[in-house]
Amino acid sequence: MTMTLPATLPPVSSLESYIQAVNAIPMLTQEREQALGRRLRDENELAAARDLVLSHLRLVVSVARNYLGYGLQHADLIQEGNVGLMKAVKRFDPERGVRLASFAIHWIKAEIHEYILRNWRMVKIATTKAQRKLFFNLRSMKPTLSALTPSEIRQVAETLNVKESEVIEMEQRLQGGDVALEPSPEDSHEEAMTPIAYLAADSAEGPAEMYEREQGEQLKAEGLTRALSSLDDRSRRIIRARWLAESNPKTLHELAGEFGVSAERIRQIEAKAMQKMKKELAALI
Numbered sequence: 001m002t003m004t005l006p007a008t009l010p011p012v013s014s015l016e017s018y019i020q021a022v023n024a025i026p027m028l029t030q031e032r033e034q035a036l037g038r039r040l041r042d043e044n045e046l047a048a049a050r051d052l053v054l055s056h057l058r059l060v061v062s063v064a065r066n067y068l069g070y071g072l073q074h075a076d077l078i079q080e081g082n083v084g085l086m087k088a089v090k091r092f093d094p095e096r097g098v099r100l101a102s103f104a105i106h107w108i109k110a111e112i113h114e115y116i117l118r119n120w121r122m123v124k125i126a127t128t129k130a131q132r133k134l135f136f137n138l139r140s141m142k143p144t145l146s147a148l149t150p151s152e153i154r155q156v157a158e159t160l161n162v163k164e165s166e167v168i169e170m171e172q173r174l175q176g177g178d179v180a181l182e183p184s185p186e187d188s189h190e191e192a193m194t195p196i197a198y199l200a201a202d203s204a205e206g207p208a209e210m211y212e213r214e215q216g217e218q219l220k221a222e223g224l225t226r227a228l229s230s231l232d233d234r235s236r237r238i239i240r241a242r243w244l245a246e247s248n249p250k251t252l253h254e255l256a257g258e259f260g261v262s263a264e265r266i267r268q269i270e271a272k273a274m275q276k277m278k279k280e281l282a283a284l285i
Helices: 015-024 030-043 046-054 057-065 074-091 100-119 129-141 150-160 164-175 195-199 207-229 233-244 252-259 263-284
Strands: none
Touching: 015 057, 015 074, 030 046, 046 074, 057 074, 057 100, 074 100, 129 150, 129 164, 150 164, 207 233, 207 263, 233 252, 233 263, 252 263
16 A cells, blocks of 8 residues: 655644644555665655655644743744755665664754754853753753752752852753844954854764764663673673773772682783673674
8 A cells, every 4th residue: 555645734824734634644654765865875766755744744733842941932943944954864864774863863952952052042041052052951850840959959950060159050041031142332342152053063973973973872882781791790890880880990819819819811801802802792792
């Protein structure tokens, strides 16, 4: 049975009608999605791109709904998210074995984040990666609409790996009134900060590179866990103490005292364990 998508969305008179229309568009099977991806990649077929975009518009609606707390129109957030979806479709590689939704969500969020930062009228908001993370997570992490308590501030700071003072400052900005993002004519002598300066990351990493990096880190973590599980308890303890300790790694002599053997014996066990782990990791590639 062949699934046919509409050529375009029917005319809609309201946001509610649009959401109903996109939710009525059937989702693609993985096989159909891969076939369309290949046709777009190999033949630059616009009809294939259209079908991929239309079938994922509901994803944009769902993602955009999570950003309604910033005082911006849902329709505008959806429109920006659709731009990210189209960018993702253009870069989608069906041979990676990853569903388009998993890949596209990074591009959708990136466009929405840029739009929010471009329109959120505050001075020096989200100037670093940590502050951007704080900006987009503080609202959802607050248990109530009231001000954070000292213990809640401490918990947010620990979770997002930022200073408590930064949590307090960000909350004050979010709760305060609008402040002009661009400098006034009276302040023209000062260095101007534009929205794009606030958005710029510390590196040129885009959503695609970010996704690949996250996938790579996940695979490395899974591979390391599997490699460690292949070791016996003593070897695992030695590897963790020598190479995976966050601080104060153990010396050969310290481990020798712990296990009641010579430092040379610990070195031999370590070398053998490392060889075994390398084989396990190589098998995963």
